[in-house]
Amino acid sequence: MSMDGSFFSKYSTGSIMAHGSNDLAAVQMACGMGLVAAIDALVMSVAAIAFMLDIHVGLTLIALLPMPILILATRFLSQNLHHRFDRVQEQFSGMTEFARSSISSIRLLKAYTLEKSQSRRFGRLGKEYVDSSIRVAIIQGLLFPIATLVGSSAMLIVLYFGGRLVILETISMGDFVAFITYLYMLIWPMMAVGWVVNLSQRGVTSLRRIFLLLSEKSQLPPGSTDAQPTSSLFELRNLSFTYPQSKRRILDAITLTITPGILGITGPTGCGKTTLCQVLARIYPVANGTLFLGKTDVNNISPESVQELVSYVSQEALLFSSSLHENIAFGNADASMDLIIKAAKAAAIHDEIIVFPEGYESMIGEKGVTLSGGQRGRVALARAILCDRPIIIIDDGLAAVDTGTEQEIIENLTPWFKGKSVIWVSQRIKQLAGTDRVLVLEDGKVSGLGPYDELVQHNAFLGEIRRRQRLQGEKMNA
Ligand SMILES: Nc1ncnc2c1ncn2[C@@H]1O[C@H](COP(=O)(O)OP(=O)(O)OP(=O)(O)O)[C@@H](O)[C@H]1O
Ligand SMILES: [Mg+2]
Incomplete structure (x- = not known):
């Protein structure tokens, strides 16, 4: 409301609307579900690791060996995610603006019988949006199996080394079963990492777009409040x-x-x-x-x-x-x-x-x-x-x-x-x-x-x- 005319030449109505709907929703998801999942995963993993350490420190350290792979993979993939999300949100803005301008000039479109070609153009925009969303999904799709692989490798290591410890009677059978149960508790947080990274990256990307919009300043100087026009000439x-x-x-x-x-x-x-x-x-x-x-x-x-x-x-x-x-x-x-x-x-x-x-x-x-x-x-x-x-x-x-x-x-x-x-x-x-x-x-x-x-x-x-x-x-x- 406070911006001058040039702001509205730069940002289309559809794009401003997309900032208010799609981008805000992404921030909301990151702050809501994303935060819940992150805290949940953190508490669960800290508790599970503490109990595992209590049972056997050496076994715990070996079980956590594959963990850096997950951390590195998440870091690498989330860097890629950011650009791709940016593209997805940008395309959503474009689609919103296209739909808005088509519907608001529907009479003109009909007069020129452009309904079909306009629908085809919208179809193309939609297809580009789907393609970029799929590029995001591929990365998300990679995170999930990597987390599962890391979790399963940890399980394999525990079965091998833990089994030996039981045979050597260093830990009891009961402790071994408890250890495996705690490791299962760790698998959910590992998988949640992928989801949390996705939500938070999406949220951060959208928040950046929102901040960029909010950082725009009106080109009209605010003027001083006491300088009132002395006449209307x-x-x-x-x-x-x-x-x-x-x-x-x-x-x-x-x-x-x-x-x-x-x-x-x-x-x-x-x-x-x-x-x-x-x-x-x-x-x-x-x-x-x-x-x-x-x-x-x-x-x-x-x-x-x-x-x-x-x-x-x-x-x-x-x-x-x-x-x-x-x-x-x-x-x-x-x-x-x-x-x-x-x-x-x-x-x-x-x-x-x-x-x-x-x-x-x-x-x-x-x-x-x-x-x-x-x-x-x-x-x-x-x-x-x-x-x-x-x-x-x-x-x-x-x-x-x-x-x-x-x-x-x-x-x-x-x-x-x-x-x-x-x-x-x-x-x-x-x-x-x-x-x-x-x-x-x-x-x-x-x-x-x-x-x-x-x-x-x-x-x-x-x-x-x-x-x-x-x-x-x-x-x-x-
Ligand atoms: N938002 C804008 N950004 C950039 N150029 C613009 C913008 N609005 C108008 N122009 C350009 O400024 C020039 C003057 O436009 P303007 O609308 O003031 O003309 P006009 O004298 O009112 O014409 P008309 O008699 O057709 O109403 C035109 O060449 C136009 O292309
Ligand atoms: Mg004019």
Whole structure:
């Protein structure tokens, strides 16, 4: 929960889930059954050896002669086990992620009739998992017979030398039988060694993986708790950004002050608009001295304090499998029903919600599958409106609505936007024309910034999209 966006590019959901299920279970087994078996084996063997020593020291030492073979074999094999377990757990993570992503995109798979090929790919992953598990089983399989061999050799030695001692009347027949009984007691601990080594190696491997995950630190500096943002004005000074796992600079030396009013952002696809929104929403880290909030470097402010000032509507509307009510009230759980309805009306979604049989209490299925794309976007917009924070970032929020609804929403939002800093990403000329300033991003660089009417005259990109969208409009009217 405390990690920044780059952590989630590095670890897939499936892998994080596998850490929480499979790896934790392995640690649990090692600490539970593994520890019980280890203590049991230790107590039994110490007691058995003590009784054997009491009967005859020499015979005991001879009986224990094959023991080093078991110790050496266990050491050698357990070194091998570690790598193999690592591989098995890694593959389990891969399978979990594959299953998760296949099931969550099942509609897409069906549209491309990929069910069979996806099942085959899962089959291949499963086969690799089985193969690595078998490589682990081979080692485990070796430990068991080695333990039995060592135990049986000890028995053979005792029968031979102990038998002679009985014949020579050095020990009594009763002692000899008792000695053999104690040796039998030793055989179980020897066999348990294999099992304990297996469980503990599996546990240690998994624990290492868990620690590795836990040692990841958020790239966002925690900031000092007393440094509170003094105002909600963002200032970007020569801000550049590169995604942590890549080399390409996505935002290049952007200098900009975000003041109250609507700042439209546009630019060709892939130019970095969403990246800029996410950097401002403090999902990704920035270098010191490049992003300021009310004159304070954001790196000195806790990410939460910044996030509390920002309402962010992401490009893909992200919804949860709960009711519409809960989805809208997501950032503001105590909001009254009146406020929720008001927000839904502003986002022009209220009329569609009340048509659902259960209205605001309708469940919307995983990721909002029971809603249309445009409805999902407007639910996400209503959520941001309800949060009512001073900075609003809307990443192409009206891309999936028709022009009539678009007009209605813009009119509804205008009074609500008063006094707030609004960052409005859009590719539509109609939406950009209604903003106070437009920023054109091209290849991560600012290629134009200014009032729409001025910019449209001399910015090539903006001029071009206006020409195209006008042509389109004329064609539709014709
Ligand atoms: N998590 C990530 N890791 C590495 N590179 C990324 C990541 N997300 C996006 N990019 C790259 O950053 C660039 C800018 O992406 P971004 O999503 O900001 O574009 P955009 O302007 O919002 O495009 P669109 O108009 O299509 O929404 C793209 O080239 C993309 O490949
Ligand atoms: Mg985008």
